[in-house]
Amino acid sequence: QSVLTQPPSVSGAPGQRVTISCTGSSSNIGAGYDVHWYQQLPGTAPKLLIYGNSNRPSGVPDRFSGSKSGTSASLAITGLQAEDEADYYCQSYDSSLTSYVFGTGTKVTVL
């Protein structure tokens, strides 16, 4: 039972821009804890995509960007490519649960 809510799926044509929302509450995102994003390609381990709300690790294309506001965060993918087809998860920390928490996950489909 995830405490961070994401849309189950989003889709877009190659080259388009898609966004994925991540909605939390006052005990996690709203409490000021950072949001991080992971990409999980089929059959592989998750890979860090965005950390600290909007920072990209070395090697992650600048097509990926993150933002946070209030109790929500979002991941944007611009110039969508076939290789971006994957599951995406947001992650934060929850002070009530004293636990790391993940989003429900969003499947991105490239049409």
Added chain:
Amino acid sequence: QVQLVQSGAEVKKPGSSVKVSCKASGGTFSSYAISWVRQAPGQGLEWMGGIIPIFGTANYAQKFQGRVTITADESTSTAYMELSSLRSEDTAVYYCARAPRVGAATLRYFDYWGQGTLVTVSS
């Protein structure tokens, strides 16, 4: 090159225990924390607990308290996760993941992940 290499797949009977290992290389074991995250078939990611090897004290998600034990051996740069009283719902891929530390603070994200270990619980 940082790597987390996990032990192989396991098949266990209900009620038994499983212990999964995660060997780290390419970094200083004491400069980060190790967490365990599981993913049931077709489901999302779930944090189970973590440990800071230099301190040796683990913390666990409430859901798994009393059933999971996370340990670390600094001499071999290996972390372990043991889950007991297994049931069919524990069938999942179990990942270890590294959280960086800066000074005394653990950064609350996972920059490297193991390849995953499939644990199947079946009678």
